Amino acid sequence: MDADRLKEYLKEVFGALSGAMTSTMIYLGDRMGLYRALADGVPVTSVDFATRTGLSERWIREWLQQQGAAGILEIREGGRFSLSPEGVAVLADDSHPAFGAGFFSHLPQTIQLAERLPEAFRTGVGLTYDAMGPEGARGIERGLAPWFRALLVPLVLPRLEGVVPALEAGMSVADVGCGAGVALLEMAKAFPSSEFHGYEISHHALDRAAENLAEAGVTNASFHDAHQEPLPKRARFGFVTTFDCLHDMTDPASVMLEIRSAIRDDGTWLIADIKALPTFEENVEKNPMASMMYGTSILTCMSSALSEPDGLGLGTLGFHSELAEQMTREAGFSHFEAIDLGHPVNAFYVVKP
Numbered sequence: 001m002d003a004d005r006l007k008e009y010l011k012e013v014f015g016a017l018s019g020a021m022t023s024t025m026i027y028l029g030d031r032m033g034l035y036r037a038l039a040d041g042v043p044v045t046s047v048d049f050a051t052r053t054g055l056s057e058r059w060i061r062e063w064l065q066q067q068g069a070a071g072i073l074e075i076r077e078g079g080r081f082s083l084s085p086e087g088v089a090v091l092a093d094d095s096h097p098a099f100g101a102g103f104f105s106h107l108p109q110t111i112q113l114a115e116r117l118p119e120a121f122r123t124g125v126g127l128t129y130d131a132m133g134p135e136g137a138r139g140i141e142r143g144l145a146p147w148f149r150a151l152l153v154p155l156v157l158p159r160l161e162g163v164v165p166a167l168e169a170g171m172s173v174a175d176v177g178c179g180a181g182v183a184l185l186e187m188a189k190a191f192p193s194s195e196f197h198g199y200e201i202s203h204h205a206l207d208r209a210a211e212n213l214a215e216a217g218v219t220n221a222s223f224h225d226a227h228q229e230p231l232p233k234r235a236r237f238g239f240v241t242t243f244d245c246l247h248d249m250t251d252p253a254s255v256m257l258e259i260r261s262a263i264r265d266d267g268t269w270l271i272a273d274i275k276a277l278p279t280f281e282e283n284v285e286k287n288p289m290a291s292m293m294y295g296t297s298i299l300t301c302m303s304s305a306l307s308e309p310d311g312l313g314l315g316t317l318g319f320h321s322e323l324a325e326q327m328t329r330e331a332g333f334s335h336f337e338a339i340d341l342g343h344p345v346n347a348f349y350v351v352k353p
């Protein structure tokens, strides 16, 4: 054994533990509104900040120091700390498309799944998204919503030939694997002449979708439990979307066949899924977030995709563009085109019958 390499290896391993601790502190900062309380960018001492937040100074001091040590907050003179403008976008401003704190908001529930996973490693059968409880659905919603809210209607839809005029004129739209319904409701608000149907199997996500529907106050959207009320067998929809969910499905091939039956011959299907590459080696070489994504896969995506005994189990990095093209062709679609929307994590595919 090489002593220098041992040191490096220990650094690697404890760097991972350090990431887990910092992630937990980000969870706490988001949950207690600490980043929002720092959003004016003004440097604070622990005394200032404890007064501002009404929290205990000793605890606040330790949190500020941890966040400074981790590079999340800027360390300023005189024992003061501040949140940079980039920090505000990522951690405090949930209307910014780069807002990322939402992804930490179901961290405890996600990590807790690890208690149940040794059983999954033995049996091969994973857990559905509902295993994370209502906080899981809420966390996925908070993680993914900012991008949909800021960019889906103004940036993405205009890139799809003929879709916006058809939505303005009125057509039926389905979002399959719609989660809490944020994307669907953004479209429903923007296009009152069209009708929108969300399909989901997670009860917690459907509960959130019902709350979001009531809050949106629109009458042209509805949500369906896909187990009770599957997609219609006749060609009804002019536009179908699937956002970050095909790789989570136990049987994506069957869902694609259902989409093919339910979409009109002149319809458009927009797929958003993780920018994955065909091999493990390419993913490790080209994706700096590969280890986080394989971990996420075991905790949630692949677990969901194996939550039935014969699940396909694609997982977070399992649905690369070549497979997407092959599977959509096998489901009866002839047009497949990747479009670049500058998303940091997702690839977008336009698919037509």
Ligand SMILES: C[S@@+](CC[C@H](N)C(=O)[O-])C[C@H]1O[C@@H](n2cnc3c(N)ncnc32)[C@H](O)[C@@H]1O
Binding pocket: 129, 140, 141, 144, 145, 176, 177, 178, 179, 180, 181, 183, 199, 200, 201, 202, 205, 226, 242, 243, 244, 245, 248, 249, 250, 251, 255, 304
């Ligand atoms: C990562 S979430 C994405 C949710 C949503 N599209 C969004 O962008 O917020 C994946 C979702 O796919 C759902 N899902 C998995 N299998 C499904 C199926 N067969 N039919 C419908 N939804 C499914 C899960 O319940 C989960 O809510």
